[in-house]
Amino acid sequence: MYLFGDPTTWLPLAFATLLGLSILIYVVLDGFDLGVGVLFPFAEHDEKDRMVASIGPFWDANETWLVLAIGILLVAFPSAHGTILTALYLPVAVMLVGLILRGVSFEFRVKAPIRHKGAWDAAFYVGSMMTSLSQGYMLGMYIMGLEVTAFTLAFSAVTAVFLTVAYSFIGATWLILKTEGALQHKAVQWSKGGIWGVVLGLGAISVASPFVSPRIFDKWFSMPEFFLLLPLPLMSGALIVLLWLALRRLPTKDDSFAWFPFAATIVLFVLGFFGMAYSFYPFIVPDQLTIYEAASAPESLFIILIGTLFVLPMILGYTALSYTVFRGKATALSYD
Amino acid sequence: MDTLILSRIQFGANISFHILFPTITIALGWVLLFFKLRFAGTGDQKWVEAYRFWVKVFALSFAMGVVSGITMSFQFGTNWPGFMESVGNIAGPLLAYEVMTAFFLEAVFLGIMLFGMSKVPSWLHTLSTFLVAFGTTMSAFWILVLNSWMHTPAGFEMRDGVAFATDWWAIIFNPSMPYRLVHMLLASGLTVAFLLAGLSAFRWLIGDRSEGVRATLKTGMTIGAVLIPLQILAGDFHGLNTLEHQPQKVAAMEGNWETGPNVPLVLFGIPNEETRSTDYEIAIPNGASLILKHSPDGVVPGLNDFVAEDGTVQHPPVAPVFYSFRIMVATGVAMLLLSWVSIFFMARKKRGVESLPKPFLWAMVPMAFSGWVATLAGWYTTEIGRQPWLVQGVLTTEAAVADVPAPMVASTLIVYLAIYAALLAAYIGVLFYLARNAAKGEPLGTRIPAAPEAQVTVAAE
Numbered sequence: 001m002y003l004f005g006d007p008t009t010w011l012p013l014a015f016a017t018l019l020g021l022s023i024l025i026y027v028v029l030d031g032f033d034l035g036v037g038v039l040f041p042f043a044e045h046d047e048k049d050r051m052v053a054s055i056g057p058f059w060d061a062n063e064t065w066l067v068l069a070i071g072i073l074l075v076a077f078p079s080a081h082g083t084i085l086t087a088l089y090l091p092v093a094v095m096l097v098g099l100i101l102r103g104v105s106f107e108f109r110v111k112a113p114i115r116h117k118g119a120w121d122a123a124f125y126v127g128s129m130m131t132s133l134s135q136g137y138m139l140g141m142y143i144m145g146l147e148v149t150a151f152t153l154a155f156s157a158v159t160a161v162f163l164t165v166a167y168s169f170i171g172a173t174w175l176i177l178k179t180e181g182a183l184q185h186k187a188v189q190w191s192k193g194g195i196w197g198v199v200l201g202l203g204a205i206s207v208a209s210p211f212v213s214p215r216i217f218d219k220w221f222s223m224p225e226f227f228l229l230l231p232l233p234l235m236s237g238a239l240i241v242l243l244w245l246a247l248r249r250l251p252t253k254d255d256s257f258a259w260f261p262f263a264a265t266i267v268l269f270v271l272g273f274f275g276m277a278y279s280f281y282p283f284i285v286p287d288q289l290t291i292y293e294a295a296s297a298p299e300s301l302f303i304i305l306i307g308t309l310f311v312l313p314m315i316l317g318y319t320a321l322s323y324t325v326f327r328g329k330a331t332a333l334s335y336d
Numbered sequence: 337m338d339t340l341i342l343s344r345i346q347f348g349a350n351i352s353f354h355i356l357f358p359t360i361t362i363a364l365g366w367v368l369l370f371f372k373l374r375f376a377g378t379g380d381q382k383w384v385e386a387y388r389f390w391v392k393v394f395a396l397s398f399a400m401g402v403v404s405g406i407t408m409s410f411q412f413g414t415n416w417p418g419f420m421e422s423v424g425n426i427a428g429p430l431l432a433y434e435v436m437t438a439f440f441l442e443a444v445f446l447g448i449m450l451f452g453m454s455k456v457p458s459w460l461h462t463l464s465t466f467l468v469a470f471g472t473t474m475s476a477f478w479i480l481v482l483n484s485w486m487h488t489p490a491g492f493e494m495r496d497g498v499a500f501a502t503d504w505w506a507i508i509f510n511p512s513m514p515y516r517l518v519h520m521l522l523a524s525g526l527t528v529a530f531l532l533a534g535l536s537a538f539r540w541l542i543g544d545r546s547e548g549v550r551a552t553l554k555t556g557m558t559i560g561a562v563l564i565p566l567q568i569l570a571g572d573f574h575g576l577n578t579l580e581h582q583p584q585k586v587a588a589m590e591g592n593w594e595t596g597p598n599v600p601l602v603l604f605g606i607p608n609e610e611t612r613s614t615d616y617e618i619a620i621p622n623g624a625s626l627i628l629k630h631s632p633d634g635v636v637p638g639l640n641d642f643v644a645e646d647g648t649v650q651h652p653p654v655a656p657v658f659y660s661f662r663i664m665v666a667t668g669v670a671m672l673l674l675s676w677v678s679i680f681f682m683a684r685k686k687r688g689v690e691s692l693p694k695p696f697l698w699a700m701v702p703m704a705f706s707g708w709v710a711t712l713a714g715w716y717t718t719e720i721g722r723q724p725w726l727v728q729g730v731l732t733t734e735a736a737v738a739d740v741p742a743p744m745v746a747s748t749l750i751v752y753l754a755i756y757a758a759l760l761a762a763y764i765g766v767l768f769y770l771a772r773n774a775a776k777g778e779p780l781g782t783r784i785p786a787a788p789e790a791q792v793t794v795a796a797e
Contacts, residue, residue, distance in 0.1 A: 057447030060402055064435070064443045067409055071435045074412060074420055075428025082417030086738050089414050093748040096407045097755060103403035104759060107396045111766050297500055300425040304432045311436040315444075322444045325455050333451050335391055 007302065012295035014305060015076035016284070022072060024273045026065035028170070028266050033059045035171020037102055037128025038164060039190055040121065047183045048121060052106065054178040054330035059106065061319060063099065076301060077294040080284040087146045091134040098130025110333075129164065136163030143209055143276075145286040158204060165197020170269070173261035176250060178330045184258070188250045191261055195247070198265070199240060202272050206233070209279050213287055216279045229278070236271050239264050340737045342745040343415045346752065348719075350408055352712055353756045357401030359711050362476050362521065363528035364394050365469030367555070372462055385548030386555075389774050390532070393767060395450055400763060402443070407752075415745070416726075418736030423499045423727055426492055426507055427482055434478035442471030473521070480520055484513035486727045487718070488581045499730065511581055515574040516718075522567040523714065525559060526671060527707025532556030533678075534704020535771050537697040540689060544775035550689050553700075554682065560675035568668060572627070578718075579628055582728065583637040584650070585721030588657040590624045591617075592638045599624040599636040604662070607654040612640065652723040656716060664713035667706050674703055705764075 033055040043051055074081045085092060105124035109117050140156030141148075172194055175187035210217040220229060243264050246257060282290045295301065368391055375383035409431075412420060420427065448456060448464040456464075491506030492499045501507060533556030539549045579586045587593075591602045591614045601623020605614040622632040629636065642651035678696055685691035726733040 057451045060399070060446060061440065061443035063402070063406065064439045067406055067439060068435050070409055070413070071432055074409075075424065075432045078417075078420040078424035078428065081413045082421060082738070085410065085413030086417060086740060089738075089740050089744055090748070092410055092414055093751070096410055097751060099406055100403040100755060100759070103406075104399050104762075107399045108762060108766065111392060111396055111770060112762065113769055296428060297425045297498075300429055300501055303501075303504060304429045307429075307433055307436055311440075315436065315440040318444050319440070322447050325448055325452055335388065335395075335450060335453065 007298040008292065008295070011298050011301045011305065012076070012291040015072060015295065015301060016281075016291045018308065019069060019072045019076065020273070020277050022065050022069035024270065026062070026069055027273070028269050029058070029062035029065060031167045031269070032170045032174040032262075033062055034102075034128050034132050035167035035169065036175065037124055037171075038132055038168040039171055039175075040125040040128070042190065043183070043186070047186070049332070050179060050183060050330055051175065052109070052124075053333045054175060056106065056333045057322065057326045059103075061322065063103070075304060076296055077284050077291065078296055080289055080294040083285050083289065084142075084146065088138050088141060091137050091141070095131050095134035095138075098127045098132075098134065101127030102131065103127070132164040132167045133160045136160035139163060139205075142286065143205060144212055145288070155204075155208060159201065162197050162201030162204060165194050166201050169194030169198050170262070170265045173265050177258050177262045180251075180255065180329050184251050188247055192247050195240070195243060198268065202236060202268075205272070206275065209276070213279075215287065219279060229275075232271055232275050236268060239268050239271075243268075337742065337746070339740060339742045339745055340734055342742055342749055343737050343740075344733065346745060346749045347408075347411055347415060349749070349753055349756065350404065350411060352715075353760070354401065354404035354408055355711060355715060356708055356760075357397045357404065358472065358476065359524050359527045359707065360397040360531065361394060361401055362472045362524040364390065364397070364531075365465070365472050367528055367532070367559075368394060369462070369465045369469050370555075372465055376458075376462070380547075382547035382551045385546060386552045389548065389770070390552070391450065392770055393531075393535075395446075396763065396766060398442075398446060400759065404756075415738050415740070416736045417738050418731065419726060422497060422731050422736070425498065425500050426485065426489075429501075429504075430478055430482040430485070430507075434475055434482075438471045438475035438478065442468050442475065445471065476520060476524070477517060480517045481508050481510070481513055484516045485510045487516075487578075487722055488512040489727055489730055494730070499727075512574075512577050515570070515577045518570045519567070519574045519714070522563055522570055523707065523711045525563045526567060527711060529556045529558075529560035529563060529675075530671065530700075530706050531704050533560065533675075534700045534702070535767060537700035538704070538768065539771050539775040541694075541697055541701070542772065542775050544777075546777070549775075553689050557675050557678045557682070560671060561679045564668065564672045564675055568672070571668070576628065578721075579637075582721065584639065584642045585652060585657065585718070586628065587637050587639045587642070588652050588654045588721055589661040589717060590628075590636065591654065591658045592624060592636055593640050595635065595638040595641050597625060597633040597635050598622050599628075599634075599638075601627060605658075607658045609649075609654055650724070652721045657721045660713040660716035660720070664710050664717060667710035667713065670703065671706055671710070674699060 036051050036055050040048060040051070070081075073084070101123045105120045105127060109120035109124065112120060137156045137160040140159030141152060143159070144152035144155055169191060172187045172190035176184055176191065179187060210220050219225060243261055246260050246264070249257075250261070251258060280286060282292065284291045284294050368387060371383045371387040371390065374380070375387065445464040445467040449461065449468050452464065453461050485507055488511040489499075490510040491501060491503035493502050494500075532552050536549050536553035536556060539546075540553065575586065575589075588607075590599070591605055591607045592599050593612050593614070598621070600617075600619035600621050602614060602617055602619045605617035605619070607614050624636050625632055625634040628634065639651050639654065643649055674696070678692060678700075681691050681693070681696070682688055722728055724732050724734065726736050
């Protein structure tokens with residue numbers, strides 16, 4: 001335990017990193033399958049089946065990253081877990097109801113009598129919207145330090161919309177990769193319509209965070225940090241320009257570069273996430289509680305860490321296996 | 337109603353709804369592996385038919401279990417922050433190991449198991465089926481370790497009101513864990529046994545005479561007949577273990593007020609906490625002493641021992657524990673009768689399902705959900721029986737509840753209840769819809785028509 005010096009220093013940091021990693025993987029992975037749900041009303045009947053087929057084998061494992069994230073928050077930072085979740089009681093409830101609705105709709109829409117399929121499709125859309133909006137709202141409230149005022153509510157309403165549009169964007173880029181024909185054409189159009197959500201979302205968070213907290217302002221705008229951090233916004237800007245150029249040319253005749261928008265969006269999400277992580281470190285409840293104050297007993301964290309070091313590579317390994325098995329364009333889902 | 341009771345109802349409703357589905361998937365995963373291996377061994381099409389039908393039930397049940405499980409993982413924080421703050425050092429690692437060793441395994445390989453049959457080699461598909469079954473069982477293992485620790489905590493020390501782990505081996509293999517785990521795994525097996533038999537009997541009654549339906553009905557009844565005596569034995573051992581560690585719970589289960597020898601076994605009665613006696617008692621003399629102490633004059637603890645000098649009641653509410661225990665036992669007896677007599681008929685006339693009298697088949701249909709009734713009743717017995725403690729002797733339920741306004745808990749509770757009722761109705765409806773379709777011999781509507789060719793033509797124009 002004393003291998004790397006004082007465990008009360010490095011263990012909380014290790015778990016904050018794991019927590020961040022889980023949230024990031026969750027936002028990317030469930031982001032695209034939530035986004036596909038958000039795009040549902042824009043699709044024709046048979047297109048909906050193919051959209052679901054593109055995420056069918058993955059959605060369950062994607063959501064498990066949320067369970068892992070909330071689990072790490074729960075086990076590694078119990079007091080922060082209590083503070084954050086009781087402060088976000090109602091949006092969490094909305095998100096859970098949303099996750100329930102969309103999760104069961106995957107199964108019911110193809111197993112229930114055909115005349116009910118429309119209703120389950122609607123439940124899938126409503127569930128995806130509830131989940132995305134409430135997550136965006138919680139993101140906003142978190143940035144605003146979990147305080148409820150008219151301004152923070154308004155800001156959170158805005159982040160709710162932007163995150164939902166951003167999810168629909170990564171969902172659309174996933175569909176460019178996984179579909180062909182008319183649906184792929186549509187997905188390109190949806191991406192063009194959604195990219196503004198990403199730009200405005202990243203912009204709003206970047207502008208708002210420093211002005212809400214003087215501490216974050218100092219972290220960004222003091223020298224030499226300012227120049228060291230400059231690549232983050234510059235790379236994001238460049239990626240957005242490249243994305244826009246690519247979307248104007250897609251889909252190509254030989255389907256080349258169909259992977260590019262999805263890959264670029266992942267990088268964009270990662271960059272945005274690093275910016276946020278940098279802003280909030282070392283706090284886990286913004287400006288109230290640091291990861292060091294909130295951490296569990298070292299002996300408990302240590303026993304989880306050992307397990308994690310064994311299991312996480314295995315999880316990543318068989319997740320990769322699953323994405324390899326179901327690579328290529330989405331085909332009809334069948335149990336045969 | 338205050339926040340405490342509303343939060344308890346909310347968590348109770350959630351976990352009751354949730355447990356219905358893992359109870360099915362834990363054992364059904366192994367049954368599907370059995371169907372698959374039987375087909376590999378015999379080449380008989382009926383096992384493929386059985387697999388095809390039941391894998392749909394599995395997928396649907398799994399989705400219901402996943403979404404209701406996510407809800408619970410959040411409610412620890414939203415409704416019971418005191419739980420993690422005081423015993424988080426023990427509960428945390430156990431939950432973390434459940435997510436890492438079970439949840440990802442089941443979730444990832446479920447995708448391959450459901451949709452990968454034509455995409456991966458047969459051995460990898462069989463391996464995926466095995467890993468899903470293994471994952472659900474691992475998940476049951478970890479969660480029952482934690483639950484058992486809440487009943488019989490061990491391997492820790494308290495410092496400033498916070499539990500710190502001192503011996504992980506003692507925490508994992510705490511005194512009630514082996515009994516509870518075996519009892520729950522057998523409950524899962526029985527739930528699936530009667531669900532298999534019940535839905536198959538329904539198909540038979542509406543005219544399905546396929547080999548597949550014969551095979552699943554026989555498989556279900558056989559598993560039921562084998563497991564039910566084992567379950568009665570395991571339940572008895574579990575009861576003796578509870579008597580040792582939580583005597584007040586056993587006193588409530590028996591409806592026994594005064595400690596003493598020659599305690600009768602109360603078959604039925606109405607426990608009355610006002611008069612501290614059981615009204616309208618129908619009892620077998622010396623029965624409880626015989627069961628619990630294996631001697632007619634064995635001394636059995638009574639509830640009055642668990643009242644403080646100032647009159648504060650320190651035992652669980654008697655009536656719910658007393659009644660749910662009887663519902664569980666009665667359901668178990670019904671399972672025993674139905675499965676043994678059915679097997680007897682099938683064995684004696686050697687004509688399989690044909691030799692079963694019609695009323696038996698009709699009885700099997702409602703008994704399809706007997707496992708759910710017994711499992712819920714059993715859980716209510718043990719969990720309400722732990723009150724007023726959340727962690728026996730360490731943390732009271734009242735101390736762990738969140739300081740959330742009662743109307744907020746009430747409003748979310750109403751929404752959850754409405755959704756759970758609707759989903760439960762939809763779930764049962766779809767099971768019977770799938771059964772009717774299968775009986776008609778129609779394709780089961782699992783194929784999602786994609787028609788990419790049509791799309792390409794449109795695009796080319």
